[in-house]
Amino acid sequence: MKTNPGGNIAPNNVIGRDRLIKRLWETLDNQSALLVAERRIGKTTVIRKMEAEPTENTVIKVRDIEAVSSPTEFVERVTQDVAEHLGKFHKTARQLKSFVNSLSGAELNVNALGFKFPEMAAPHWKELLEKVMADLAEDNNQKVILIWDEMPWMLQKIIKTAGEREAMDLLDTLRGLRQTYANLRMVYTGSIGLHHVITALRDEGYVSSPVNDMRHIEMPPLNMQDAKELALKLIQGEGLKCDLLDDTAECVAGLVDAVPFYIHHVIAKIADQGCVASPENAQKIVKQSIADAQDPWDLEHYRSRLGEYYGNKAELARAVLDQLAQSQPLTREQLREQLKVARQFTNDQLRATIEHDTEEFRKILKLMQRDHYLAQDEDTGAYRFRFDLIRNWWRFDGGYHGE
Ligand SMILES: Nc1ncnc2c1ncn2[C@@H]1O[C@H](COP(=O)(O)OP(=O)(O)OP(=O)(O)O)[C@@H](O)[C@H]1O
Ligand SMILES: [Mg+2]
Numbered sequence: 001m002k003t004n005p006g007g008n009i010a011p012n013n014v015i016g017r018d019r020l021i022k023r024l025w026e027t028l029d030n031q032s033a034l035l036v037a038e039r040r041i042g043k044t045t046v047i048r049k050m051e052a053e054p055t056e057n058t059v060i061k062v063r064d065i066e067a068v069s070s071p072t073e074f075v076e077r078v079t080q081d082v083a084e085h086l087g088k089f090h091k092t093a094r095q096l097k098s099f100v101n102s103l104s105g106a107e108l109n110v111n112a113l114g115f116k117f118p119e120m121a122a123p124h125w126k127e128l129l130e131k132v133m134a135d136l137a138e139d140n141n142q143k144v145i146l147i148w149d150e151m152p153w154m155l156q157k158i159i160k161t162a163g164e165r166e167a168m169d170l171l172d173t174l175r176g177l178r179q180t181y182a183n184l185r186m187v188y189t190g191s192i193g194l195h196h197v198i199t200a201l202r203d204e205g206y207v208s209s210p211v212n213d214m215r216h217i218e219m220p221p222l223n224m225q226d227a228k229e230l231a232l233k234l235i236q237g238e239g240l241k242c243d244l245l246d247d248t249a250e251c252v253a254g255l256v257d258a259v260p261f262y263i264h265h266v267i268a269k270i271a272d273q274g275c276v277a278s279p280e281n282a283q284k285i286v287k288q289s290i291a292d293a294q295d296p297w298d299l300e301h302y303r304s305r306l307g308e309y310y311g312n313k314a315e316l317a318r319a320v321l322d323q324l325a326q327s328q329p330l331t332r333e334q335l336r337e338q339l340k341v342a343r344q345f346t347n348d349q350l351r352a353t354i355e356h357d358t359e360e361f362r363k364i365l366k367l368m369q370r371d372h373y374l375a376q377d378e379d380t381g382a383y384r385f386r387f388d389l390i391r392n393w394w395r396f397d398g399g400y401h402g403e
């Protein structure tokens with residue numbers, strides 16, 4: 001198998017994930033789902049494999065909606081999928097045409113590029129969506145699964161360009177449709193937390209729980225065995241010279257916390273440099289990637305998104321990460337004590353949180369867990385970085401030395 005970091009992986013080149021996919025199919029039998037994972041863990045790869053290998057009696061369509069910035073645009077994409085991919089083009093187009101015409105007097109523009117609603121029909125996106133979904137669900141005795149990749153990105157864009165109300169309406173409309181049609185399933189995937197988007201909406205007065213009918217499925221990296229198998233197949237596929245195949249594959253998997261994207265990268269880089277695949281060279285490449293000012297792994301993202309996630313508490317989140325980058329895992333109380341001594345907060349509120357407000361501190365640590373920054377030891381309750389690779393980068397980037 002050749003390296004292909006970030007590219008589309010053919011279904012038969014997808015390593016591991018069988019159990020996760022089986023679990024997803026079982027879940028979708030009864031319920032819609034949220035598939036949540038850190039970036040680059042392999043969400044898109046999993047849903048594309050499901051789309052390529054559907055179970056019996058299922059219609060499934062994956063759509064990347066990261067770039068969508070308005071509900072109307074979203075409905076146009078959905079209409080396109082319903083019409084083209086679910087074999088109902090003519091019927092859907094006919095019904096929609098007359099509906100759009102009755103709304104606006106304008107023609108529905110259907111061309112090779114897809115559906116484009118006339119501007120006057122745009123405010124009616126909700127009715128359009130309900131119509132399309134009714135058409136799809138009622139006319140189908142199969143299970144219909146619509147998977148929308150990167151849902152939170154779309155919602156953020158909608159909030160920015162069309163406002164909170166539109167985003168709330170869209171979430172509520174989709175929830176309503178799930179409740180109306182028993183054979184309709186939706187999967188929202190997202191690397192940035194949907195919970196941040198919903199919290200932002202709540203701050204604006206939103207009271208619904210738009211995803212509490214969906215099963216939350218957290219997707220981990222590969223297990224070590226599959227990660228090792230991936231590294232091994234890539235070393236072989238690239239025809240690399242390698243004297244210690246097993247050791248090298250194991251070392252690569254461990255160095256990058258079994259995240260498949262980085263495994264592809266490390267082996268690709270060894271191939272680029274024309275060197276031997278060995279544990280030493282793998283270590284060298286991981287160090288180079290962490291230190292590279294071009295940031296080929298986009299690790300800076302873990303720092304830059306703190307502001308967006310935690311607003312005026314970002315300074316506190318940074319301080320927690322700085323502390324855990326330099327120490328052994330710490331319990332909440334140990335962390336608080338360390339921060340009291342080590343950190344002068346410029347912000348009075350943050351100082352007060354560290355000094356007295358244990359509840360507020362607990363909340364931010366919980367959020368940092370949800371956002372994959374931290375993990376908590378189940379026995380001792382001590383916090384540490386969720387990924388060693390990110391800890392190593394944070395240490396390097398922060399200029400910390402020694403253990
Ligand atoms: N199971 C797998 N087997 C082999 N390679 C994989 C697997 N999963 C992911 N990859 C590799 O990792 C890359 C990133 O995977 P993918 O795009 O699916 O992740 P993602 O979670 O959707 O990322 P993002 O958050 O950036 O959208 C793929 O292009 C591929 O190189
Ligand atoms: Mg993806």
